[in-house]
Amino acid sequence: MSVVLAVLLVATAVGAIAVVTCRDVASQAVVLGAYGFVLGALFLALSAPDVALSEVVVGSVLTPLLILLALVKVRGR
Amino acid sequence: MTSRQRRLVAVPVGAGLAVVLALAFHGLPAFGTAHHPYGDASVRAALALRHTANAVGSVTFDQRGLDTLFEEFILLAAVLGVRLLLRPAAGEHQGTDPDREPRSPAAVRATVLVLLGVTAVLSVSVVLHGHLSPGGGFQGGVLAASGLHLLYVGGGPRTLARFRPSAALELLEAAGAGGYVVIGLVGLVGSGSFLANDLPLGRTGSLLSAGTVPLLNIVVGFEVGAGLVLLLASYFAQERLAEGPR
Numbered sequence: 281m282s283v284v285l286a287v288l289l290v291a292t293a294v295g296a297i298a299v300v301t302c303r304d305v306a307s308q309a310v311v312l313g314a315y316g317f318v319l320g321a322l323f324l325a326l327s328a329p330d331v332a333l334s335e336v337v338v339g340s341v342l343t344p345l346l347i348l349l350a351l352v353k354v355r356g357r
Numbered sequence: 358m359t360s361r362q363r364r365l366v367a368v369p370v371g372a373g374l375a376v377v378l379a380l381a382f383h384g385l386p387a388f389g390t391a392h393h394p395y396g397d398a399s400v401r402a403a404l405a406l407r408h409t410a411n412a413v414g415s416v417t418f419d420q421r422g423l424d425t426l427f428e429e430f431i432l433l434a435a436v437l438g439v440r441l442l443l444r445p446a447a448g449e450h451q452g453t454d455p456d457r458e459p460r461s462p463a464a465v466r467a468t469v470l471v472l473l474g475v476t477a478v479l480s481v482s483v484v485l486h487g488h489l490s491p492g493g494g495f496q497g498g499v500l501a502a503s504g505l506h507l508l509y510v511g512g513g514p515r516t517l518a519r520f521r522p523s524a525a526l527e528l529l530e531a532a533g534a535g536g537y538v539v540i541g542l543v544g545l546v547g548s549g550s551f552l553a554n555d556l557p558l559g560r561t562g563s564l565l566s567a568g569t570v571p572l573l574n575i576v577v578g579f580e581v582g583a584g585l586v587l588l589l590a591s592y593f594a595q596e597r598l599a600e601g602p603r
Binding site (some may be wrong): 282326332345 | 389411414495496499502503506588592
């Protein structure tokens with residue numbers, strides 16, 4: 281296993297723990313977005329650029345945006 | 358169920374799962390090697406038989422095209438469900454956008470204008486080159502849909518709404534989903550099996566190659582792009598729902 285892969289696997293584990301231990305939902309959405317980039321980098325390192333692209337556009341852009349929009353409604357501004 | 362009972366169920370089930378997973382992983386090909394029996398077989402099929410430079414695109418839209426049809430309809434059903442659930446209920450009405458929206462700083466508007474052009478070109482390119490390089494209808498569609506929302510950053514809700522005609526987007530989404538089925542039926546009529554890729558395959562690596570793969574990428578791009586814009590529009594509209602009579 282290459283060094284890059286080992287670093288990215290550790291970053292994936294750390295990032296996942298960071299997402300679930302984040303208690304405030306709004307900041308959790310942002311941490312989740314950052315985690316999407318870590319996962320994307322891991323998929324890229326595993327020669328899966330197609331999946332990496334999907335992960336980045338969905339995980340880092342769309343999901344955090346949907347969570348934030350739902351929060352606006354739930355918290356009633 | 359008390360926590361003691363839960364533990365009594367969890368321990369044997371967890372142990373069983375661990376044993377089954379260990380047995381399954383034991384038989385897997387090694388991690389991180391350059392060759393893999395399934396990978397090698399599908400890459401060979403993509404390049405030699407189907408003239409599709411992006412082997413992933415070949416698996417998604419040709420070798421396993423039916424799976425992608427179902428995935429497309431899962432997204433369609435999800436968007437429909439959200440729009441149904443988030444429609445104005447009895448006693449609610451759609452509030453109107455404020456007549457004037459605060460003007461964003463000129464630097465933000467200029468950046469948004471540049472980024473709008475970049476995302477528009479990039480998303481079209483990602484869709485049209487789906488059979489040649491990483492990307493495809495799904496990725497390009499998500500890019501286009503999220504790029505459109507730069508209008509919210511540079512302008513505001515009114516600017517975004519002006520470039521988001523619901524009726525046209527609903528039509529595009531339906532046409533995208535239906536187009537996939539139509540391409541499948543053309544294969545059924547032409548060569549007797551649904552989604553058969555019997556268009557001319559062209560030269561591997563050229564824009565017009567891979568038969569139905571680029572066409573399927575285009576219809577999926579429309580379905581995903583329009584669907585996600587409608588999905589986000591439902592969420593945005595929730596902000597403005599007002600209670601009480603109109």
